[in-house]
Amino acid sequence: MSEHDKDIDQPTGVETTGHEWDGIKELNNPLPRWWLYIWYATIAFSIGYMVVMPAIPALPGMGTNTRGLAGQSDRMAVAEQVESLRTQRSASGAALLTASLEEIETDRELQQFAMASGESAFGDNCATCHGAGGRGAKGYPTLADDAWLWSGTLEGIQYTLQHGIRHEEDPETRFSLMPAFGRDRLLERQQIDDVVNHVLSLSGREVDEAASSRGADIFAAQCASCHGEDGAGDRTFGAPNLTDDIWVFGSEYRDVYNSVYDARNAHMPAWGERLDEATIKSLAVYVHSLGGGE
């Protein structure tokens, strides 16, 4: 602004910038000089920051962003934190290895540690099939109820986790095979209908009495060797108890018919191949606590 058109605001005696909005003029009060110096200081800081810290992204031909003198890397910082957490936990992890499952469950501190790591491992590995909290799904047993196919003790659960079910790569896996009575023509359709009526009657369901009594003979001949004469199951073969109200593959007539016709031989991987021993033990303690532990 040149000298002659200087606009002075009368009440304050301060020069205006010449900007005006609806009659309101902007006074040209000077800014404190230290304010300016702080601005310079931030510029100086930003230059130092660019030198010390990673700052400039990869430009064509550079390959990578600038690393900075301090060698700061968030990825590395996270890796370090994970590593230090691992070291911190290794004491408890080591204690898990030496302690027996019963000791873990009775020692409050160890139990808390095992429960926490077991819960997290369950979420990562088991919940996909067995559901959060072990709620189960069709074909995947509920772990929170009181029925077990193979074993509900701490050791039994640990063994199942370690070696899996029908996991053929593991020679010690839990194994049994139910014949596919219909598909393999071991029984006629009518016979299957009879035996299904009998099986449903075992848990107190209303069925066709005549069919059921015909089925009883077939059951005694074909099924009782594994499921027991009274149908109460046998954990040696992972043969489910047919007299209770729990059905892994569904409780409808059609579900049970399909089970007899096609057989259900479900699989679970041997987690011993993928998880370390401490994690398996933690998982055993956690699964045992879900509500079905024996």
Place this chain on the structure above:
Amino acid sequence: MSRVTLITPKSPPPAPPPQDLYAKRKQIYPKLAHGKFRTVKWAAMVGMLGIYYLVPWLRWDRGTGVPDQAVLADFGGERFFFFGIEIWPQEAYYLAGLMILAALGLFLVTSLFGRVWCGYACPQTVWTDLYIWVERAFEGDRAARMRLDAKPMSFNKAWRKVGKHAVWLLIAFVTGGAFILYFHDAQMIAQTFFIGEAPLSAYWFAAILTFTTYVLAGTMREQVCTYLCPWPRIQAALTDEHALNVTYRYDRGEPRGPHRKGESWEGRGDCIDCKQCVQVCPVGIDIRDGAQLECIHCALCIDACDDMMKKVDRPTGLIAYDTDIAVARRAAGMPTQYRLIRARTVLYGALMVAIAALMAWGLLNRGTFEVNVLKDRSPPYVRLSDGDIRNGYTLKLVNKSGEAREMTLEANGIDGLELDVIGLEATEAGRMLLPVAAHGVDRYRIFVTVPKETAGGRDHFTLLLQDTATGELHGNRTSFMAPGD
């Protein structure tokens, strides 16, 4: 009601100074004032600094395992202690209430008496006052300080400056050090701090507050109020023509001019233009220009002016706590009126009373025991092999008192309902006894089983807890889920 135009007296605008985009700060050399407001300010300063430095050392017995510091923000233990009151993190609304009360208090006081907060109680004012006191002890009063600054460096100047900054830094460190006493046990942190064993955060906060105290009270002073603080802007919206502000009574003072002893006072104002009010001002303004953003209403100009008025044998109070409307009405020859009870003061006061009452009611009726029942969501229910239905729950028992408790637990409301607490055996009399630690939260896993005959759809039952010692009852109605409608 007759309207009175408010006039702010102005000497004719001075010739505009050459404009620059940036201005160097003008060093202000406030002169020591004497008088009743200076005395009040000294007393307020001693009182408030005393509270700040001494409160962390007060003890308050709360029993074992709990800090015995009367006022403590215990972040590690997630508690806030204030004498007999213990605030848990989920009760942070008490702190919010305190903040609201403080804000309304500021509003009320500002609409009644102007910026008394700025003038007497703001930490910036209190510590600046203390720093100026130190400055005066080393370098003398206004005139001596101005002479010293104008002189070239000498041994005399050097030791005074070094001494002043050394004492400033010491005060700053004590200020920053006292701050961390509010967040840790004062006796413990005072010892560990000096042998390098205090938490890193303690050193950080002590360092940050040392730095800010030294810079804000030592070198920035009035610039903090003028440029950094939002309050001068906000208070412009809170004050009005009825608020008592430190005011130059131009109706009495103008026309101003020097006065010789023996001259008549006829036809002139009482202001003798001695500029004492300007010299004592810690923010470097002339109060005679009227209400200004920079003015912190410290009232030291009142003391300075009263001193002069006594010397020239005129009535004191040429500068005084007065309202704009009163001055304007007097200037227009009308009777003055003071209205402390106005819509806004009544509103602020009523809001304060209401919020204070609400907080007091909340504090007095707040229970020391809480029951939280968290129902398992996955699975929502489990069918057992005999067909019965079971639901899982997590019971969280919050005990805010200093006494450990033992609670009996029973459940009823659904026929045939059975209750199991994991890891707990029922007593011989069939009772569940749940121990709850003092000042803590205890968790229990419970299973509730309902026979298949009575289970169906969503049902409700009540968990009843009773303190075995006091008989205090806590009921919690919660839902039970089963398949079906």
